[in-house]
Amino acid sequence: MTVPTPRRASAVREFFSGVGFLFRGFRIWVTAPRLMLLGMIPAAIVGLAAIAVLVALxxxxxxxxxxxxxxxxxxSELAQAAAHLAAGVALIVASILVIVNTYTTVTLMVGDSFYRLIAAHVDAVHGAPPEQQSQGFWRDLRRGIAEGLRVLLPTVGLAVLVFALGFIPVAGGVIAASAGALLGGWLLVVELSNIPFESRGLHLTARRRTLRGSRARALGLGAATYVVFLIPLGAVVAMPAAVAGATLLTRSVLGEDARLSTLATTTDKAKEPPHER
Structure with missing residues (x-):
């Protein structure tokens, strides 16, 4: 008898599964509204500076x-106008990529304690992993700043790429915007998942490696968050939900929910009377 092998989910299905984590993050507003409101405070403060930079641009x-x-x-005058338009659109799209990812990094640093509470709430609801011992405030802070910079530095190179794509005739703006959402979304999800991964004793290298193993799912959350962040005031409202969604994604890619489900089933069976097994 042939044992059927489970089918792997398609990349498209995995992508939309990742998008779903953001919507599940928004549902935390129902279970912990005060906690989510706290998460809006640093998002709003940093958001004012980000909006000022974008408006000036x-x-x-x-x-x-x-x-x-x-x-x-x-x-000719027409050709000059076309070149200036393409350059303007490309520059705005590339700048948005840098601004969104810088905004996320700075907001997470400013509101670190608030976002740790949100991540801890998500873990508490779904079954918290073993708690890791802190290495000390200053050591954690130095590592957080160093990892934040390591995530931000590639943003500059990607912004240059997106800027160049904007000069492609006819469809350059659309191609640049799409590339910005995907490339920026990837950097975004790497940064957003910092807190839940760190709480498990896993840092940037391990985080990137793990997320690459579920790239489509991670991209789904990152791209969806990136697009929502482009909506006026969307980043302020969505930031707490994005952290919650990143915590759910972390649990998913690490297989924690599956392990907890197996453990619960095993425990229930152990409690059954012998004649019912």
Whole structure:
């Protein structure tokens, strides 16, 4: 008799499973509204600075776009306008990628204690993993800053790539925006999952390796969060939900929920009377 092998979920299904973690994160607003409101405070403070930078960029985009396209000065008026438009769109899309990921890193650092409470609440509801011993405040802070910088540095290179994609004729803006959501979303989920992974004694290298093993699922959460962050005030409301969603994703990719389910089933069977087994 042939034993059927379980089918692996398709990449598309895994992607939307990751998107679902963000919506499950929003459901924490129902079970712990005060905790989620606390998570909005640092998001709102850092968000004001991020909005100011973005508005300043948009207001001056025409001047900046003209200055970075000196090669178009001898072109016809129509060609110059097209080059300036492409440069402006590409620059805004690339800048959004940098701003969103910088905003996330800074917000998590400013509101670290609040977001740890949210992650702990999610773990408490679903079955908390063994608690890891802290290495000390200053050591944890130094490592957190170093890991945050290691996540942010690739953002610059990706922003340059997205900027270049914006110059592709006709579809450049759409291609650049799509690439920004996927590439920025990946960096976003690596940063958002910092707290739940760290609480399990797993740091950046292990975090990246584990998330790469479930890339489509991780990208689903990251891309969905990235898009929501682009909505006016969306980042402020969604930040606590994104941390909750990242905690759920962490549990999923580490197989914790499956292990707890197996343990519960085994325990229940052990409690059954012998004649009922």
């Amino acid at each position: 948009i207001v001056n985009i025409e001047v900046i776009a003209t200055s970075i396209t000196p090669f178009a000065r001898e072109w």
